Amino acid sequence: MAEEELFLEVARKTVGEDYLDVLNHLIKKGTEITDKDLAAEMNLKDNEVRKKLYVLQEYGFVTYRKVRDKETGWYVYYWKANVESLNEIILQRKREVLSKLKMRLEGDSSQIYYVCPNDGYKVDFDAAMEQDFKCPKCGTPFEVYDSDRFNSTLLTMIEKLGNEIENETKLLGNKSS
Ligand SMILES: [Zn+2]
Incomplete structure (x- = not known):
């Protein structure tokens, strides 16, 4: 094993x-x-x-x-x-990685951009607010810019790691009880 x-x-x-x-x-x-x-x-x-x-x-x-x-x-x-102690060490390590990934996701989400679906004009949140969330060029309402490609990879990692931690925590709990 x-x-x-x-x-x-x-x-x-x-x-x-x-x-x-x-x-x-x-x-x-x-x-x-x-x-x-x-x-x-x-x-x-x-x-x-x-x-x-x-x-x-x-x-x-x-x-x-x-x-x-x-x-x-x-x-x-x-x-x-005391093999369980190693499992606990590894699990603790995974929890730390997960919390770092979550922090990165939050940091990334705070950087929201808006885009005009008509001409692709892109602005950050503050600029979009100044324009009442409408494109200054053509007046089309802004849409939230899809920066999900990076986010979805991060989300998949977070989900996978979260499931692993949950399962392993259950396993450890069963072993020690
Ligand atoms: Zn526009």
């Missing part, structure tokens, strides 16, 4: 190659597991696995849940890959 590859790639760049075996194992596992069981499954020493888990945890790539063992009184740590 591309998402998991991206997650591993981000981890590789952040903590380095040495920690990827543990992280990769947790991703493949898909469920939480104690560090002891993880070490056993990977044929590694307990403290070696624990050391890697703590570093991965520090950077948010894994999370744990601790449960006190009623008999021994010690805490048992259950670990899992």
